[in-house]
Amino acid sequence: MTKMTVSCPDGAFSAYLALPTKTPAPAIxxxxxxxxxxxxxRDICDNLAAQGYIACCPDLFWxxxxxVDITDKTEAEWNKAFELFGKFDPDKGTEDLKATLASLRDHPASTGKVGSVGYCLxxxxxFLMAARSDADCNVSYYGVGLDELLGEAGSISKPLLMHMASEDQFVPKDAQVxxxxxLKGHPNVTLHVYEGNDHAFAREGGAHYDAQAAAAANARTAAFFKQQLS
Known part of the structure; x- marks a missing residue:
């Protein structure tokens, strides 16, 4: 596995890149x-590459x-993570993701089809990529702050698969409602709720990891990508 550099109007940033053994391939x-x-x-990227996809994770905090490469294991790391989150500009981040998406479409190993999958932030x-980009499909795991972005739902023209935890400590019940x-009745959105699960239920090794819920969500995601990107 390797890294790639992505250029944007503000400069350039790095991205972790995992390639499958057989190319050309769709990208995620x-x-x-x-x-x-x-x-x-990085492990998610490697697992997707093993499934036959080009997988790329860009550095959004650049x-x-x-x-930045920290874990969820110490209070100091959590404090740093929330500090970075507080300084992060989602609009700039979306532009960085769109630049990465364009690079993946043009990658010599790519078929040109690109989807996205994101966790937490x-x-x-x-969700913003579904509303603002030309990605072929998108997957959102326990996205935060989505209740404030519903005004953009009308711009979602490609399939969006969403995984929501019913007991998500970072998405209050009223926000979930x-x-x-x-999004009810939206022709391009499929939303699954995982009852009894907390935020980051699919993060292996995390405090709220639930193997059964993670397996269900990941199976749905795998089938979704196979259908949309083949």
Whole structure:
């Protein structure tokens, strides 16, 4: 596995890149949590490459602090993660993701089809990619702040798969209701709620990891990508 450099109007940033053994292949843009491009994100990329996809996770915090790579294991790391999250500009981040998506479409190993999948902060960004980019499909795992973005739902023209945790400590119950009601009947959105699960239920090794819920969500995601990107 390797890194690639993505250029944008503001400069350039790095991205972790995992290639499958057989190319050309469709690509998946993996969107980080608040812990940077860490081992969890790199492992997701590697697993997607093993499934036959080009997988790429760009450094969205590069304007604040390049090459952030922390875990969810200590209070100090959580504090740093929330500090970075507070300084992060979602609009700039969306532009960085769109630049990465364009690079993946043009990659010599790519078929030209590109989807995205994001977790936590990345789940929010995957929603924004569905509304603001030409990605072929998008997947959002327990996205945060989506209740404030429902005004953009009308711009979602490609398939969006969403995974929501019913007990998500970062998405209050009233926000969950707004999200479900705001997206109800949307022809391009499929929303699954995982009852009894908390935020980051699919993060292996995390405090709220639930193997059964993670397996269900990941199976749905795998089938979704196979259908949309083949």
């Amino acid at each position: 843009l993996v969107i980080q949590e608040i812990f940077g491009v860490n081992r969890v994100m 304007r604040i602090e390049p090459e 990345g789940g929010k960004m995957a 707004k999200i479900r009601e705001g």
